[in-house]
Amino acid sequence: MDNIVTIQNVKKVFNKTTALEDVSCSVCRGEIFGLLGPSGAGKTTIINILTGQIPVTAGQVKILGVSTSQLTNTQYSQMGMVLDNSGLYKRLSTYDNMFLFAQIYGVSKNKISETLEKVGLLASAKKPVGKLSKGMQKRLVLARAILHDPKLLFLDEPTSGLDPTTMGEIHKLIFSLRENGSTVFLTTHNMEEASKLCDHAALLNNGKIVEYGVPKELCRRYDMDKSIRILLKCGEELHLASTKASAGRIAELFEQNQVASIHSSEPNLESVFIKLTGRELT
Secondary structure, three states: OOEEEEEEEEEEEEOOEEEEEEEEEEEEOOOEEEEEOOOOOOHHHHHHHHOOOOOOOEEEEEEOOEEHHHOOHHHHOOEEEEOOOOOOOOOOEHHHHHHHHHHHHOOOOHHHHHHHHHOOOHHHOOOEHHHOOHHHHHHHHHHHHHOOOOOEEEEEOOOOOOOHHHHHHHHHHHHHHHHOOOEEEEEEOOHHHHHHHOOEEEEEEOOEEEEEEOHHHHHHHOOOOOEEEEEEOOOOEEEEEOOHHHHHHHHHHHHOOOEEEEEEOOOOHHHHHHHHHOOOOO
16 A cells, blocks of 8 residues: 655754654555653644644655645645634534535535434534534534545544444544544544554654554554453353463353453553553553
8 A cells, every 4th residue: 555644764853852753754655653641642643744734843744745834725725724823713504514515626615414314413504603512513523524435534632522322423524534544644543442443553753753553453563462351141250361371261151151261461541551651641
């Protein structure tokens, strides 16, 4: 698969403060890529560089085959962005907010209702945006970003502060975007979300990528415990070594119908991040 985003040895310095140091990664066409880390790690700085809002101090960045220092309307017309600053017009209706961007993108008005239906907002098309819930406004920002069927979609903390139901709806939409051929570049500090969504993930800490890979493979890579936890129906919990010697004991418990649940010891992404950096995500 070809790369739609390539970041090579990027450094970014603001005044005398180094925000990014020797950052390298790539994003394949048609995947969901996650840039993960706590607030202040440098995630938004990378998004700003990729979208051409700020230059790099050193290194090279290409997006859609073009250096970010040379982006034109041709590339921007193939991008969608959901950033912190939503820029919604609160007094206008949901539909009219979409209509403004349909004119900017040169998209048919027919596409507006189709896109609002995708994000579950068609019934609220006539409602002023200021009267929408926070979750509905988030979905409207996402609808606006995908109105023109972008090849590359940037999502900067897209589900931050949302309830689990709304978060689940946005996750389904992100998956559907990938299935329809879009590439998604996601930033989040929610490691559970990243594990669920991302094909590949990079862990960012203090402006440096400390690890990269497929989320499940990263978790297995840092499984130092290598044990199996078995909860018995009687309530007792057993911890057995993940070795051939334990196989007979586990089989015996299943034959005796004593097992309520069984889990291996792989850490989650948050545990991996803490192991690598010694710091929490929040």
